[in-house]
Amino acid sequence: MHDFDLIVIGQGYAGLRAARAARDRGLTVATCEAVMAGGAVATVLRLDPSPVPFTGSGPDLGAIVAMENMDGGIVPYFEAATHLSPEPRGGWRMSLPSGSHHARHVILATGTRPRALGVPGEAEFAGSGVSRCADCDGPRVRDRDALVVGGGDAAFQEAAILARFARSVTIVLRGARPRARAALVEPVLAATNVHLLRESRLGAIHGTSEEGVTGATLLTPSGPATRACAGVFILAGGAADTRLVPPSLPRGADGGLVAEEGGRLGLPGLWAAGSVRSGFRGGLREAGEDGARVAAALG
Missing domain, CATH: 3.50.50.60 (FAD/NAD(P)-binding domain)
Incomplete structure (x- = not known):
């Protein structure tokens, strides 16, 4: 000792x-x-x-x-x-x-x-489209669609990185407004391929053993909706x-x-x-x- x-x-x-x-x-x-x-x-x-x-x-x-x-x-x-x-x-x-x-x-x-959301598919597809690192896994969604779950600084920092790879990036917010600093939010939302989905939650992640993540169920104010995507990036605190x-x-x-x-x-x-x-x-x-x-x- x-x-x-x-x-x-x-x-x-x-x-x-x-x-x-x-x-x-x-x-x-x-x-x-x-x-x-x-x-x-x-x-x-x-x-x-x-x-x-x-x-x-x-x-x-x-x-x-x-x-x-x-x-x-x-x-x-x-x-x-x-x-x-x-x-x-x-x-x-x-x-x-x-x-x-x-x-x-x-x-x-x-x-x-990192806080797990506990939704179906989260653990199953970890490393196969479920990620917390855009720098690591951004290439997976090149010219495809991605979801970012979270509204804080980390979520918007990761969304900024993903916007350089993905065809589209949807940021899923639990509330009506982002919690991130304005200095991070403004440039992200200025990107034409980034969109906010407000007052919504991730319900489930879907995929196959061969392809990994292929989509997700989102719980929105108008009801459940299925969204095709190649990656779900969870930055929920x-x-x-x-x-x-x-x-x-x-x-x-x-x-x-x-x-x-x-x-x-x-x-x-x-x-x-x-x-x-x-x-x-x-x-x-x-x-x-x-x-x-x-x-x-x-x-």
């Missing part, structure tokens, strides 16, 4: 910046990430805007900052944390499949998990990933962890940064600033 001043769980942008800021303060730091550095931003090929001048690519941003952190002495563990528990001597023990490690402080920067912390810690109405000023949680040495925190509504730049702010508050 290794001892650190700080372990940051999650290498999204908030976690990467928290680790960097703590290291710059002279703390010994480790990070833990099961997938790739960058978190959700690693699926976005073109950042608009990018929080740093040296790249506009999400995968590059995560990889470059993670490599800089490693070069600066931050220890990375490329495994999923399986358990987090307070130690009698103080601090926290993080368990990994390969072993466990101790730190005086832990920053949870675990972000959010996410749930804060709080699985590692005790259920006794207070959650907000959005499911995120309720943190005090500076990101402190209700247990000594435990902190939260970024979108795992209740009420966080920032973008990429704000996530990085939040991570650095939490690291600056560590005792």
Whole structure:
């Protein structure tokens, strides 16, 4: 078991910046990430805007900052944390499949998990037309029709990418108006091949084992309607990933962890940064600033 001043769980942008800021303060730091550095931003090929001048690519941003952190002495563990528990001597023990490690402080920067809609066909056609990444799967709908389900920033960012590939993009909104920022909505709706379907929901996804997704049932104000499409991109928000912390810690109405000023949680040495925190509504730049702010508050 290794001892650190700080372990940051999650290498999204908030976690990467928290680790960097703590290291710059002279703390010994480790990070833990099961997938790739960058978190959700690693699926976005073109950042608009990018929080740093040296790249506009999400995968590059995560990889470059993670490599800089490693070069600066931050220890990375490329495994999923399986358990987090307070130690009698103080601090926290993080368990990994390969072993466990101790730190005086832990920053949870675990972000959010995509929210499944639970509609028929969603799980069956995942990877065969059901997607959450336009950069990854946009070519599938080239010169064909696509649906985007969601009304927030992520939905409109993905729709902007899909509009470059697809014959048509229909954005399915639960409400009457998008929740996304106007700066994202306006250029998307200016595209002639993008349309809004308001006050509607996704009812089911249809397809075959050979072709993948071929269409969807939409629940509209005028009744159910079947729409042919080659891809359904689900960007309907996410749930804060709080699985590692005790259920006794207070959650907000959005499911995120309720943190005090500076990101402190209700247990000594435990902190939260970024979108795992209740009420966080920032973008990429704000996530990085939040991570650095939490690291600056560590005792």
